[in-house]
């Protein structure tokens with residue numbers, strides 16, 4: 229599955245860390261839940277829906293596992309390693325269950341959907357298993373578990389979008405928020421579990437999305453990221469007006485809420501991204517010039533085996549078109565090395581494509597066979613692990629050069645930065661991101677979170693632009 233972008237700062241803040249950290253302990257409620265999330269931004273957004281459903285049923289949040297009556301892990305199944313991380317975390321929860329035998333432990337998300345009831349056999353500690361489309365059933369599943377039963381609901385839906393549920397912002401900086409616009413994926417990339425763990429594509433009611441973004445803006449948020457596995461296939465039919473709302477139209481509706489509300493989106497698909505989307509980005513200054521466009525491989529032969537439905541040439545033409553219409557657009561991607569039958573030539577094609585595109589940011593992994601996927605059923609995972617690692621190492625090394633060049637070319641320029649918080653390195657400095665999603669750090673002066681500040685960049689590191697506010 230593509231990485232639904234969490235940039236480094238957010239990634240570091242969230243991955244594996246007790247996600248509930250920033251949740252203010254809600255001591256009013258008499259029952260408490262603790263939730264921890266792994267994987268992509270979609271999972272983090274889902275945990276905010278889960279928090280809302282639980283609050284609706286009298287649960288308050290806690291950041292302290294030992295105080296929780298209910299512990300939930302929102303799991304990722306994208307690679308074997310992600311599942312191992314969850315299993316290890318579950319063993320760490322054993323002590324809490326020992327101390328509090330009536331505590332309920334539940335697993336949510338893609339690994340829950342992939343394993344279903346088998347999860348209960350493999351992990352005895354677990355009481356409830358809930359798939360991504362079944363979170364409304366959580367209260368009744370908890371009741372069953374409180375009655376001493378193990379409970380499972382992994383039904384995938386063709387229309388569930390949780391559109392009517394106002395998410396509770398977890399770990400929020402009060403400035404940026406994720407808003408999911410669709411669920412599931414109709415593509416069948418041969419290496420990917422998502423179509424099996426998140427089901428068929430369905431687009432959320434466009435007006436409920438605009439309403440959620442308006443509420444966020446009124447609450448002081450200044451940036452929304454519209455989330456979907458493949459946002460370009462967003463497609464909402466408004467029967468009342470007999471119109472079809474495309475992704476470009478939806479972006480425009482959100483951008484029109486206020487010029488002070490920045491709009492980002494993730495993830496795009498090379499076969500579906502349209503000129504209409506690029507023209508809409510041109511038209512609205514508050515739609516950020518940044519696109520996450522996973523390519524996965526630079527070899528057309530491998531792309532065909534991956535069932536990505538586009539060729540190397542098609543992808544490069546898309547990048548050239550983006551650069552033609554949005555010259556300073558930031559571009560990031562996902563790459564997989566060592567996919568079944570990948571040759572040295574294929575690998576060199578991936579490197580040369582990266583050389584052409586010079587991505588600002590890239591999420592790079594070696595192929596991890598996922599049970600039940602098309603690739604697992606059809607192809608042998610025949611590239612030796614050592615070769616996979618060596619190719620990944622070469623890819624990362626090349627990307628490091630490109631991302632540093634991408635940072636260095638910004639020195640001397642001035643960017644509009646949305647302040648997200650105090651820099652980790654110094655209380656006297658603030659950090660935020662530029663339009664192109666680059667992290668910028670500058671002296672605090674009288675600025676604060678949520679402000680837009682024009683910052684002139686004086687120098688940079690591999691991951692951060694360093695500057696000073698200019699009037």
Ligand code: SF4
Pocket residue numbers: 229230413414415416417420421422423457458497
């Ligand atoms: S587009 Fe492909 S890789 Fe992305 S979620 Fe869908 S099936 Fe997975």
